Amino acid sequence: MFEMFDESEGFKEEQVIKQFGQPLYKACKHRMVPAADTCQQAYNGFHCIVSLEDDPFVLIESMKNVSTEAKTAMKDCLHRYDRYEWEHMKDYAANPVREPIPCFTKCFVEHLQVFNQKTRQWNIPLLRAKLGVPAVGADIKHCLERRRNRNVCGWMYQDFTCFGLASV
Numbered sequence: 001m002f003e004m005f006d007e008s009e010g011f012k013e014e015q016v017i018k019q020f021g022q023p024l025y026k027a028c029k030h031r032m033v034p035a036a037d038t039c040q041q042a043y044n045g046f047h048c049i050v051s052l053e054d055d056p057f058v059l060i061e062s063m064k065n066v067s068t069e070a071k072t073a074m075k076d077c078l079h080r081y082d083r084y085e086w087e088h089m090k091d092y093a094a095n096p097v098r099e100p101i102p103c104f105t106k107c108f109v110e111h112l113q114v115f116n117q118k119t120r121q122w123n124i125p126l127l128r129a130k131l132g133v134p135a136v137g138a139d140i141k142h143c144l145e146r147r148r149n150r151n152v153c154g155w156m157y158q159d160f161t162c163f164g165l166a167s168v
Helices: 013-020 022-031 038-052 056-061 068-078 083-094 104-112 124-131 152-165
Strands: none
Touching: 013 022, 022 038, 022 056, 056 068, 056 083, 068 104, 068 124, 104 124, 104 152
8 A cells, every 4th residue: 555565574664654744653653563464564554544644633743834832732732622622623724714623722822822912912923933824924914903802712713824824
């Protein structure tokens, strides 16, 4: 499958990482160890990959341009929610209008201190350094001019999404 497994060699680390990424490989490496039965080895490894492909912690670890501190904050925040909510982590990639896990963004934004509650302003350089958004040179004026309502979780998510989608 995808030239990732060979009966004589077992799993090919480089190919697994190329297809699924380093975080998923690291999470499943223990299931890819050689076994007496190569069919069992292949099953164990592929079963792990398929099982963890949408794991929220693997998805967070796979995020590019996001600092280790931000990934840790996101994981810590995720632990505050019931496991059934974790399934919605993959929905963030679609940038929906409503936040898939209510108040998750507010949690990690506050944890990382990238928004000043007193001045009610985003610290854009810190936001960029820790979360990789907005892109350097992105037009974010319209994101900063948004009206904020009483639903802090809602507008923080919308602002953050706006920063992520802003074009250069």
